[in-house]
Amino acid sequence: MEDLPSKHNFEEVIKRRGTDAKKHNVYPEDIIPMGIAETDFKCPQPIIDAMVNRAEHGIYGYPLNSTSFNQAVIKWQGERFEWEIEEEWVEFAPAIVTALVTAIQAFTHPGDKVVIQTPVYHPFHSIVTNNGRIKAVNQLILKDGKYLIDFEDLEYRLKDPRTKLMLLCNPHNPVGRVYTREELLKIGELCLKHNVIVASDEIHSDLVYSGHKHIPFPTLSEELQQISLVFINPSKTFNLAGLRTAAVITPNRFLRETYRERVLSNRVDGRTVFGTLPFEIAYNECGYYADQIVEYLEQNVNYLLKYFEEKIPAIKVIQPEATYLIWLDCRDLRMTQEALNRFMLEQAKLGLNDGILFGEEGRGFMRMNIGCRRAVLEDALQRIENAVNELS
Ligand SMILES: Cc1ncc(COP(=O)(O)O)c(C=O)c1O
Structure with missing residues (x-):
C-alpha cells in the first residue's frame, strides 16, 4: 500500500519571540509582526528529521559540492x-x-544601467547603486487595481x-x-532586440494562486534561454x-562561465552542511507541503479580500496572483507616509513594511505579510478595522 501524503499542520501555534527571529524581535510584544518576507509556519517534518539526524553526527566539516544539489533543482523544476x-x-x-x-x-561595468520594474523588492534598488551601476527605472502602471508593464x-x-x-x-x-x-515574451523580445541579459528572480514561483501559472523565463523560447539566468530559493x-x-540556473555556456568566474573571484561558492541538506530534501520530498501551503495561503487571501471589501473599504487591496505579501493601497486614508507608518504601528499595532521601501511609487502603500495562522490574520484585520473606524 502506498503511503498517504503527509498533512502539514499550518494551525500549529509556535512561539517565535526569543528565538532570534528578526521578523518578531524588532517589535514590542503588543505588535503583530507582518513585515519581513517569511512565514510563521514550521518547515516540513522531513527536513526537521534530517537536520536532527545530521546534527547528531557531531562533525560539521566542509561539505562536498555534490551534484545531488543540482539533481534536486532538476527534479523540482521538471x-x-x-x-x-x-x-x-x-x-x-x-x-x-x-x-x-x-x-x-x-x-x-560601473556606469552601466540595470533595468528594474518598480515598486520592487527593495534590494533591487540598492544592489544596483551600491555597485556603481545606474538604475533604469521602468515604473509599473496601476490600472483598475492591477499592475501592468509599461512596454513603451x-x-x-x-x-x-x-x-x-x-x-x-x-x-x-x-x-x-x-x-x-x-x-514575458514581450519582455524577452525587447531584451533580445537590445542585447540585454535577463536575471529572473523566481523565488516566489511556488506560491501561485488559482487561475495563474508560473512560467520560468528561459522556457519561453530557445533564444530567450540563451540570454537569461534564473534565481531560486526554497526559503519562501x-x-x-x-x-x-x-541556486542559479543558466542554460547558456558563456553566461554560465562568466557568472562562475565572478563567483570564484568573490569566493561565494562555499556551501554549508545545514543549508544544502534542507534545500535538497525540500525539492526532493516536500511537494506535498508546497501544495498545502498554497491552499492555506489562498484561503487567507480570500478571507482578507472579503474583509477589506466589506469592512475596511478605505483601504484597497491589490489582489495577489502569488505570494503571501499583500500590497495595500492606503491612499484614500490621506495621510503622509510618516503618519501612515505611525498609524499602522501605534494605532493598529501591526508591524507592516513601509511602501516607500520599494520605491517612490509605494507612497501611500503598505506591505502586509499574511504567511501566518488564520487567527492571527483575523486579529490583524480587526485591528486595522478598529483603527480606521476611530479615524472618523
Ligand atoms: C523577490 C525576492 N528576491 C529575493 C529575496 C531574498 O532571497 P535571499 O534570501 O535568497 O537573498 C526575497 C525575499 O523577500 C524576495 O522577495
Missing part, C-alpha cells in the same frame, strides 16, 4: 514547471541577493546602449503579479531563509 534542466546549468549560491550582485558584477517605457530604457541587464521579479514582490506568457515556500542556500 515536475512543477515542466522545465528540463541539465546538471551543469545549476550553480549553488548562498542567497538570491548575493547571486544577483554577482550577476550585476559579471555582466555590467521599457523599450525606451532597454534601448539605451548603456543598459546591459534587467532584473525581473516574477512573481513580483510586492505587487503580486505572475506575468503571463504574452507579457518552506520557511528556510536563515539557512542561506539558493
Whole structure:
C-alpha cells in the first residue's frame, strides 16, 4: 500500500519571540509582526528529521559540492514547471541577493544601467547603486487595481546602449503579479532586440494562486534561454531563509562561465552542511507541503479580500496572483507616509513594511505579510478595522 501524503499542520501555534527571529524581535510584544518576507509556519517534518539526524553526527566539516544539489533543482523544476534542466546549468549560491550582485558584477561595468520594474523588492534598488551601476527605472502602471508593464517605457530604457541587464521579479514582490506568457515574451523580445541579459528572480514561483501559472523565463523560447539566468530559493515556500542556500540556473555556456568566474573571484561558492541538506530534501520530498501551503495561503487571501471589501473599504487591496505579501493601497486614508507608518504601528499595532521601501511609487502603500495562522490574520484585520473606524 502506498503511503498517504503527509498533512502539514499550518494551525500549529509556535512561539517565535526569543528565538532570534528578526521578523518578531524588532517589535514590542503588543505588535503583530507582518513585515519581513517569511512565514510563521514550521518547515516540513522531513527536513526537521534530517537536520536532527545530521546534527547528531557531531562533525560539521566542509561539505562536498555534490551534484545531488543540482539533481534536486532538476527534479523540482521538471515536475512543477515542466522545465528540463541539465546538471551543469545549476550553480549553488548562498542567497538570491548575493547571486544577483554577482550577476550585476559579471555582466555590467560601473556606469552601466540595470533595468528594474518598480515598486520592487527593495534590494533591487540598492544592489544596483551600491555597485556603481545606474538604475533604469521602468515604473509599473496601476490600472483598475492591477499592475501592468509599461512596454513603451521599457523599450525606451532597454534601448539605451548603456543598459546591459534587467532584473525581473516574477512573481513580483510586492505587487503580486505572475506575468503571463504574452507579457514575458514581450519582455524577452525587447531584451533580445537590445542585447540585454535577463536575471529572473523566481523565488516566489511556488506560491501561485488559482487561475495563474508560473512560467520560468528561459522556457519561453530557445533564444530567450540563451540570454537569461534564473534565481531560486526554497526559503519562501518552506520557511528556510536563515539557512542561506539558493541556486542559479543558466542554460547558456558563456553566461554560465562568466557568472562562475565572478563567483570564484568573490569566493561565494562555499556551501554549508545545514543549508544544502534542507534545500535538497525540500525539492526532493516536500511537494506535498508546497501544495498545502498554497491552499492555506489562498484561503487567507480570500478571507482578507472579503474583509477589506466589506469592512475596511478605505483601504484597497491589490489582489495577489502569488505570494503571501499583500500590497495595500492606503491612499484614500490621506495621510503622509510618516503618519501612515505611525498609524499602522501605534494605532493598529501591526508591524507592516513601509511602501516607500520599494520605491517612490509605494507612497501611500503598505506591505502586509499574511504567511501566518488564520487567527492571527483575523486579529490583524480587526485591528486595522478598529483603527480606521476611530479615524472618523
Ligand atoms: C523577490 C525576492 N528576491 C529575493 C529575496 C531574498 O532571497 P535571499 O534570501 O535568497 O537573498 C526575497 C525575499 O523577500 C524576495 O522577495
